[in-house]
Amino acid sequence: MSLVINFLETLWSTLFDVIPVIAVLIGFQLGMIRQRIRQPRRLLAGMIYVLLGLSLFLVGLNKAFFPIGNSMAMQLTSPEFLGAGPLAWSDYYWVYIFAGAIGFATTIAEPALIAIALKAEEASGGAVRGRGLRLAVAVGVSFGVALGTFRIVTGTPLHYYIIPGYIVVIIQTMYTSRFITPLAYDSGGVTTSTVTVPLVAALGLGLASTIPGRSPIIDGFGLIAFASLFPIIAVMAYGEISLWRSKRNRRKNQDASKSVPDERSNP
Amino acid sequence: MIERIKQIGYLLESSARDLAPIVIVVAFFQVVVLRQPLPDLDGIIVGLICVVIGLALFVQGLELALFPLGENMAEGLARKGNLLWLLAFAYALGFGTTVAEPALIAIAEEAGKVASNAGFIEPGEDARRTYAFWLRFTVANAVGLSLVIGVFRILKGWPIRYLIIGGYLIVVALTFLAPPEIVGIAYDSGGVTTSTITVPLVTALGVGLSSMIRGRNPLTDGFGLIAFASLLPVVFVLIYGMVI
Numbered sequence: 001m002s003l004v005i006n007f008l009e010t011l012w013s014t015l016f017d018v019i020p021v022i023a024v025l026i027g028f029q030l031g032m033i034r035q036r037i038r039q040p041r042r043l044l045a046g047m048i049y050v051l052l053g054l055s056l057f058l059v060g061l062n063k064a065f066f067p068i069g070n071s072m073a074m075q076l077t078s079p080e081f082l083g084a085g086p087l088a089w090s091d092y093y094w095v096y097i098f099a100g101a102i103g104f105a106t107t108i109a110e111p112a113l114i115a116i117a118l119k120a121e122e123a124s125g126g127a128v129r130g131r132g133l134r135l136a137v138a139v140g141v142s143f144g145v146a147l148g149t150f151r152i153v154t155g156t157p158l159h160y161y162i163i164p165g166y167i168v169v170i171i172q173t174m175y176t177s178r179f180i181t182p183l184a185y186d187s188g189g190v191t192t193s194t195v196t197v198p199l200v201a202a203l204g205l206g207l208a209s210t211i212p213g214r215s216p217i218i219d220g221f222g223l224i225a226f227a228s229l230f231p232i233i234a235v236m237a238y239g240e241i242s243l244w245r246s247k248r249n250r251r252k253n254q255d256a257s258k259s260v261p262d263e264r265s266n267p
Numbered sequence: 268m269i270e271r272i273k274q275i276g277y278l279l280e281s282s283a284r285d286l287a288p289i290v291i292v293v294a295f296f297q298v299v300v301l302r303q304p305l306p307d308l309d310g311i312i313v314g315l316i317c318v319v320i321g322l323a324l325f326v327q328g329l330e331l332a333l334f335p336l337g338e339n340m341a342e343g344l345a346r347k348g349n350l351l352w353l354l355a356f357a358y359a360l361g362f363g364t365t366v367a368e369p370a371l372i373a374i375a376e377e378a379g380k381v382a383s384n385a386g387f388i389e390p391g392e393d394a395r396r397t398y399a400f401w402l403r404f405t406v407a408n409a410v411g412l413s414l415v416i417g418v419f420r421i422l423k424g425w426p427i428r429y430l431i432i433g434g435y436l437i438v439v440a441l442t443f444l445a446p447p448e449i450v451g452i453a454y455d456s457g458g459v460t461t462s463t464i465t466v467p468l469v470t471a472l473g474v475g476l477s478s479m480i481r482g483r484n485p486l487t488d489g490f491g492l493i494a495f496a497s498l499l500p501v502v503f504v505l506i507y508g509m510v511i
Contacts, residue, residue: 003313013369017464020363025336028356033343039335046332053324054463056317064314065289068306072296081301098296105288109318111325114285115467116493118329123474123485158450159442166435173428179486182427185494186470189461195289197370197458225454228497 003063010062011055018051057111058194066198069102073203077210092153096146099203103145103227106196107138113190120183128183132238137187140234141227145200148226152207152214158222165229172236180239188232200227275323282322290315329467337471345479350422357418360469361496362411370459371406375399378452385448387511402456402507409503410460413495414469420491421476424483427491434498441505449508457501461493469493 029037037043075081076095083091107113117130151161173181204223208214297303305311344353365371379399388394420430442450461469474489483489 007317016367017369017462020367021360021464021468024356024359024363025340028340028352028359029343032349032352032356033340033347035343038339043332043335046328046330046335049324049328050332050464051328053321053326053328056321057325058321060314060317060319060321062314064311064318065293068293068297068311072293072301075301076296094300098292098300101292101296102289105292108288109285109322111322112461112463112466114322114326115329115333115463116470116490118326119334119467119470119474120486120490123478123489128486158454159439162454163439163442166439170432170435173432178426178428179484181431182487182490182494185427185431186490186492189457189493189497190466193458193461193466194463222451222454224458225451228458 003059006062007055007059010058011051014051014055014058018047022047054111054194061195061198066202069199070202070206072098073199073206077203077206079210089150089153092149095149095153095203095207099149099200100142100146102199102203103196104138104142106199107141107191107231108134109195110191110193111195112193113137113187116183116186116190124179128180132242133183133187133235136234136238137191137231140187140231141191141196143234144226144228144230145203145223147230148200148223149203149207151222151226152204153211155211155214158225162225162229165233169229169232169236172233172240176236176239177243180236180243184232184235184239187235188228191227191231196227197224200224278323278327279319282326283319285322286315286318325463333464333467334471337468338475341472341475342479345476353418353422354415357414357472358411360411360465360472361414362407364462364465365410365460366403366407368459368462370462371403371456374452374456374459375402375406378402378449381448381452382511385446387446387448387508398511401511402504405503405507406456406460406500409500410496413499414492416499417473417492417495418476421473421483421488422480424488427487427494431491431494431498434495434502438498438501438505441502441509445505445508449505453501453504453508456504457497460496460500466493469496 029035076098077092081094113134114130117133120128120133121130147161151158176184200223294305297305340356344356347353376399379395379402382388382398383390383395388398416430420427445453469492470490473492474485477483477489478485
């Protein structure tokens, strides 16, 4: 019963998320484009799918994952698990592994990233593979969140990591194919939404509140920044690697065609 | 009918596959690392079923509604050929979807507390609320403006790299100048502006526009709107923190 009430509440708040979007769309459709909307029934059905789907998704996450994920984050960072006494940064290894694993797993399930990947596959005519893109983003988030927890444990300032990260992004941008850069920047922006933020924020908060000398406000923040910077680097690297591989394959094919005399080439 | 059932089956299967990593990670840490039984197994299974069905429905809704809506708007606006209307639409979409975003409201309230504790603003509930309200307003404006810049870029065919690199350099410079308490909030506000409903719509708008305009490539020109919408709010919030 509480599940139903929970679902209705979530549906209600998702509806409020959608209303401004719908208002803007309808306003401009009526006020400016003044065309009949094509397939209104299909659109309406799709909108209902989006609303119901997102609400069910959130309710399910709240029921199945968020409570256990939060309690795990708290337990992994608690003195009972880590042991007593002064701890070196290396004693937190389970925290780093958990951060990396959960960052990866939540990114694969992120609905907004699924949308970007679908669109990228379509726009590139299949040259960019959606699954590969999402894996690259997930690897980036995984590394970013793990490094972010390391930063909280060691207490080094945020910009020691973020600024070199940006410099790497700038250097990569200069050298990467211009086909992949916009996609890479977009993937950095979408990694941190529905699924990743709650679990990662719980981990950051848990760490910051159990390690002496850390402030949950200053240190708890910033994990999100890590989770959006490293995917950009990862996606550009992924673009580089796939470009390099396709070049190598082409060269291999050329070599192969050279070694086998081709009759058509010498008429 | 059989086609339909097959499609539903495929959707459910792929969303189950997308969720498998979370299940594996959580189960591994619970059972192997923390050595505890899974609490409330029934609840977890019910929740899991909800998540799988929800994700499948959402992906179906993407294809049926959010992508076509974004593409239709791009097409209608491009055909109309009125630049001002197009930019007004971009602004309204960015502002409208951000100003009421629950995650942003939460961050703005948090920022109000931080500013109050740090003594940037006068103590008291009113000052805090005003601070939070204007922060939200600033971020929503930043997102509106990002989409305006992004759409304008698609029309002009400017390469994205210089704009983004310039933006990052500004962020880096401002990070040193802004009060440290606001930096974390500023970085996080860039992450919360792009909600799960806005992202597909905005992406479809960009890709749609770039495929409507001759000489633009959907991949190089169509993407990048989200990138602006996550960068500019950071800049605006850092400035907001410095001004107030």
